[in-house]
Amino acid sequence: KKGWKLFQLDVKSAFLNGVLQEEVYVNQPEGFVIKGKEDKVYRLHKALYGLKQAPRAWYGEIDSYFTQCGFVKSLSEATLYTKVRGDKEILIVSIYVDDIVYTWSSQALLAEFKEDMMAKYEMTDLGLLHHFLGMGVVQTESSIFLHQKKYASTLLSKFGLTECKSVTTPLVATEKLAKDDGSGAANEEQYRSIVGSLLYLTATRPDI
Helix, strand or coil: CCCCCCEEEEECCHHHHCEEEEEEEEECCCCCCCCCCCCCEEEEEECCCCCCCHHHHHHHHHHHHHHHCCCEECCCCCCEEEEEECCCEEEEEEEECCEEEEEECCHHHHHHHHHHHHHHCCEEEEEECCEECCEEEEECCCCEEEECHHHHHHHHHHCCCCCCCCCCCCCCCCCCCCCCCCCCCCCHHHHHHHHHHHHHHCCCCCCC
């Protein structure tokens, strides 16, 4: 309705920015062992990829920074933040791991936000949002559309259905089911994979 566009920033090596609250020790890495102190270990102060504490440490870091910058966290969405200045200026930011999606009503707030973020963290400005979490994003002057065309095509290829014909119902209405149709045991792992993949597809196609 307001015609606001969605933009995206990507934080490089996001988890490495997190400060650990717990005591975590690691062996001296190969090539960096201190002579005469081979039996010593290092205490980590910042997170590393592979640590189970790394995601929480990163979210704690970015949450603290946003709070210092005057953002208010949503009560219902833990990674959604808003910053309001005056009566008309507002900036809305959403975080998913290392992806930051944002929109605004004020060009001044936007410029300030991007400048502060890029000074604080190493990141890439991806510009207008086109792809997010496996979904395509199409933005027009009045609307924002989500689709999963690429994801759906990948599923068809993965399960060997690229040449299949479309149908209007998931099962033939006149089909008579039998307990044993002689077709052999079903591939349970593949079945679960198909169902799980289709569940994610319902993000943009709830009709399936």
